Amino acid sequence: MDKKRLAAAAAKGDEEAFLQLMKCERQQMLRIAFAYLRNETDALEAIQETVCRAWHKRRALREPQYMSTWLIRILINVCSDELKRRKRSKAMSEYVDGGAYIAADETAHSDERLDVAKALAFLEKPYRDVILLKYYEDMTITDIARVMERPDGTVRTWLNKALMQLRKQMGKLGGRERQNG
Incomplete structure (x- = not known):
């Protein structure tokens, strides 16, 4: 069936x-x-x-x-x-800003994955949702719009803004790494 x-x-x-x-x-x-x-x-x-x-x-x-x-x-x-x-x-020390729990022993196969996870945690909820559905689940804009109950155009805008924020956040994280490294 x-x-x-x-x-x-x-x-x-x-x-x-x-x-x-x-x-x-x-x-x-x-x-x-x-x-x-x-x-x-x-x-x-x-x-x-x-x-x-x-x-x-x-x-x-x-x-x-x-x-x-x-x-x-x-x-x-x-x-x-x-x-x-x-x-x-839980104590706030177990969390990255934004409420996403990240435990190195559970998810970190590389520093880059940790940086992406940390950067995602800084995104606002709708932006994080769009990124997760688009790139982790390979959903289309139309499917994401249906899931989030928003117009396609809104989802496209959120995706654009999320990617810009991610790039900015990854730059900040990368800068800290270079300063500390």
């Missing part, structure tokens, strides 16, 4: 179709959750919460063909909620 039929059946309450659809979407959801939370355990918990929320709200989905984008939107909200919770409950 194709994804559209699975989504339509799942929206009507077919548990088996819903489970099959979740299996199809699991890898993408894991990548997105990991990009936000930087921890596999937390990412898996976010996916579990997303699946629960999606199951309970499945009948509210107006257009089942957009179930994938709907799931991503829910997942982003779950991840954002977790980041807010972390920010409230």
Whole structure:
């Protein structure tokens, strides 16, 4: 059965179709959750919460063909909620400005990846979301607009601004490295 039929059946309450659809979407959801939370355990918990929320709200989905984008939107909200919770409950020393948790032993395979992660943490939320969806998930502008419930033009503007801010931030981080190195 194709994804559209699975989504339509799942929206009507077919548990088996819903489970099959979740299996199809699991890898993408894991990548997105990991990009936000930087921890596999937390990412898996976010996916579990997303699946629960999606199951309970499945009948509210107006257009089942957009179930994938709907799931991503829910997942982003779950991840954002977790980041807010972390920010409230943990010492600020464990965080990079902007609330994105970065643990060197979990994500750092190179200094460059750490610099990009740190620079991303400085971006405002919509800009960070656009970058993650575009470059980590290879989504089109149209798909991102659908997920974020914004016009294509807004997403293009956010992407442009995000890239400019990232370049500026990477320059600052690079400057510090050269001064310290």
